[in-house]
Amino acid sequence: MQVTETLNEGLKRGYQITIPASELDAKVLAKLKEAQPEIEMKGFRKGKVPMAMLKKQHGPRVLGDAMQETVDGAMTAHFEKTGDKPAMQPNVVMEGGEEWKEGDDVVVNMSYEALPAIPDADLSGVKIEKLVVKASDAEVDDALKNLAETAQNFEEKKGKSEDGDQVVIDFLGKVDGEAFDGGAAEDYPLVLGSNSFIPGFEEQLVGVKAGDEKNVEVSFPEEYGAANLAGKAAVFECKIKSVNAAVAAEIDDELAKKFGSEDLATLKGQITERLENEYAGASRAVMKRGLLDQLDAIVSFDLPPSLVEAEAKQIAHQLWHEENPEVQGHDHPEIETTDEHNSLAERRVRLGLLLADIGQKQEIQITDAEFTQAVMNQARQYPGQEREFFEFVQQNQQMRQQLQAPLFEDKVVDWIAENADLTEKEVSKEDLEKAVEALDDE
Known part of the structure; x- marks a missing residue:
């Protein structure tokens, strides 16, 4: 087998793989010999069918399997040797197509875009500000009044x-x-x-x-x-x-018991914790945006055009549906990407590759418990069909990757934040709301 480089421009790669007919024939023969002891055919005892008859009857199928295995093996060996990681599924085309016949060499052209080498990111200068909001007595009282109204x-x-x-x-x-x-x-x-x-x-x-x-x-x-x-x-x-x-119900210990709390003081504590957890979630979104902005300015490297194009199309498609909520399906005109879509796509791809690289180098992993929890959270969106959703996730590799990706990204962000220069700033609920609104404006 011979592998010849045909393209090496930026991240674009091209190779021609030639598999001699003799190599294929030897592999077919080996497969037939391996299967011969178990094959039965009218007029012959089990395992005694002549090789010529086996090749005539089973040869085409075995040849197809041998070709696929040889090409797959050549691709695997190539990536192991070069260290290349394709950004997307390589494009593989066999020369000759339907004109190819048994006895000819097999020539396959493979092309792909390699993932770039990610430079080490200097995180020593990363500074993070975490906004902290405490639940006020008035907010807790308003929440209690709402509970009292529901228990009217x-x-x-x-x-x-x-x-x-x-x-x-x-x-x-x-x-x-x-x-x-x-x-x-x-x-x-x-x-x-x-x-x-x-x-x-x-x-x-x-x-x-x-x-x-x-x-x-x-x-x-x-x-x-x-x-x-x-x-x-x-x-x-x-x-x-x-x-x-x-x-409205009286705001007292009896009301607290109706909502599963021991007394009013316990219920107030639970409300305070819930409100501050909500604020912490919003604060984390603001912190994450600030961190990603800094990371985006730290490193620069070539991006695979195919990844950027795919991401831009997805962004354009999502935004179009947000602007046209009445269209539920995908039966609509083709959506053109804009410079704004492409710019955002470049940022997302660059940060995605950078975070993946940092996570890999720090050996950050998603635990089974974390993944199971993510699946359970997603399954709640399909009441009555939770079991079917679990089975779908188990059988669908792409769906598993979609669920794991944001978990992995958040764990990498948490690791960076834990090792960065982090300061806390106590602000009002209104200030936090303005910071969150600013995220949507950018």
């Missing part, structure tokens, strides 16, 4: 019902004068404005008082689940048993 009770009141009140009703629904299954209930507590009944129902009960009787006239939606009712006009005969006003 209802107390009977005099007068007419208003939006947000609870009305206790008996009702009987009819279509074309006939009652229908599931259209009746007694002492049903309905919160007006909850949108728990079909559109138009609750609005007609605003302004009623205990003891009233009212016919509510509505139409079932065209897409209603019960086909016999979909799109039909209906009348609900309602008797108002009571009208109740919402009363």
Whole structure:
């Protein structure tokens, strides 16, 4: 086998691999001899089929396997020898194509873009500022008030019902004068404005008082689940048993217990921790952007054009869908990339390669527990289909890589931050919000 370099410009590489016919024939013969003891054929005992007949019947398939194995082996040997790492899947083309016939040498042209050598990044000058926000008493009190509202009770009141009140009703629904299954209930507590009944129902009960009787006239939606009712006009005969006003729960130990806390002090502590965790997440995003900006200015190296082009197309595609949310699928005109897309793509590719290099040199790895947690977090987006999602991830190498990539990047960023000159600065919630908004403006 002979490997000849045909292209070496920047990161572009080209090689011609020539596999002599004699080498292929020897490999085919070796494979047939290996399989011969197990092959049966009419008129011959197992393992006694003549080699000529084996080659005639199984030769083409074995030849194809031998060609593929030889080319794959040549590529593997080449990358091991040169140390090249292709940026994307190499392009492999066989000369002659369908005109090639058995007995000819096999000539394969392989081309690819090599990943660049990443220069060591001098991280000694990296300075990181971490914004710290403490949860204020007012924020904790607002959160407690919101919890109290969700745990509200209802107390009977005099007068007419208003939006947000609870009305206790008996009702009987009819279509074309006939009652229908599931259209009746007694002492049903309905919160007006909850949108728990079909559109138009609750609005007609605003302004009623205990003891009233009212016919509510509505139409079932065209897409209603019960086909016999979909799109039909209906009348609900309602008797108002009571009208109740919402009363927020008291902010005390009893409220805390409703939300699984031992007492009010414990609940306050949990709310404080949750708020500050949210602020810490936003602060980390600001810190990470500042760190990446510094890394982007530290090193410079050639980028594989194919990676930049693929990243620019992905950026353009994502931004287009954000601007056109009504288009769910990909049945749309081709999206052209702009200089802005290309510039952002170059930054992402450069930083991605740099972080990967730093992570590899520092032997940073994703643990099984970290990966499993990431899969679980993603699976929650598909309620009821978690098991199917887990199986999909296990069987899909590309999906596993998509989940591992951000985990790996974050671990590398954490390692750099831990070894950098880091200072903490306490700021207000408003200042943090402005810093986060600035990320979107850049």
